[in-house]
Amino acid sequence: MNPLETIQGTVIAGVVLTIVLAYFASLIAGV
Amino acid sequence: MEIDIAIRWLHIVAGVMWIGLLYYFNFVQVPALASATSEASSGGPGPAAISKYVAPRALFWFRWAALVTWLSGAAYLEASPYGLMNAFTLGMAGEVPSAATTYIGFGAWLGTIMLLNVWGLIWPNQKKVLGIVQATDAEKAKARRVAFLASRTNTMLSIPMLMFMQAGAHGLPFFG
Numbered sequence: 001m002n003p004l005e006t007i008q009g010t011v012i013a014g015v016v017l018t019i020v021l022a023y024f025a026s027l028i029a030g031v
Numbered sequence: 032m033e034i035d036i037a038i039r040w041l042h043i044v045a046g047v048m049w050i051g052l053l054y055y056f057n058f059v060q061v062p063a064l065a066s067a068t069s070e071a072s073s074g075g076p077g078p079a080a081i082s083k084y085v086a087p088r089a090l091f092w093f094r095w096a097a098l099v100t101w102l103s104g105a106a107y108l109e110a111s112p113y114g115l116m117n118a119f120t121l122g123m124a125g126e127v128p129s130a131a132t133t134y135i136g137f138g139a140w141l142g143t144i145m146l147l148n149v150w151g152l153i154w155p156n157q158k159k160v161l162g163i164v165q166a167t168d169a170e171k172a173k174a175r176r177v178a179f180l181a182s183r184t185n186t187m188l189s190i191p192m193l194m195f196m197q198a199g200a201h202g203l204p205f206f207g
Binding site: 003004005007010011013014015017018019021022023025026028029030031 | 058
């Protein structure tokens with residue numbers, strides 16, 4: 001199911017995406 | 032006041048208007064239109080007034096605020112110690128690599144994708160939905176779906192975007 005169909009799923013997907021991107025950003029930044 | 036601080040101020044004011052209206056669409060207008068449509072057959076006023084009087088005005092300020100936000104953000108990055116190209120290359124191309132430039136660069140990329148969604152997907156399709164350009168019922172239904180998913184995508188992207196925009200100055204909440 002597409003999480004973007006509901007606003008709750010959209011917000012949860014945004015938080016999960018934030019954590020994933022923060023991880024990659026920390027790798028690139030070398031911190 | 033340094034010019035980069037004035038530009039950043041404009042960027043934040045325009046950004047609040049853009050993302051505020053984005054959240055209005057996703058948290059308020061979409062469910063309101065669904066309720067208004069479903070209750071129209073049982074004596075409700077229907078969705079026409081929202082579509083005629085509210086949505087076009089909200090979309091006007093939404094799309095122009097998005098453009099002003101991006102332009103002022105790009106101008107800020109160039110005027111600030113980050114540098115526009117350093118940010119978009121995630122801090123990997125600068126003479127002095129900095130974590131802050133990497134983080135603001137992630138924010139800049141997310142904001143750029145969101146701007147392209149506004150002007151490339153949401154606005155052209157909303158013009159069909161609202162009857163600003165001619166479209167058949169089938170084309171309107173497809174346009175409504177594309178605009179909805181692009182708007183939801185931007186709502187999702189706004190969450191990491193806002194985190195990265197302030198992480199340049201304040202650091203990451205995780206993995207820092």
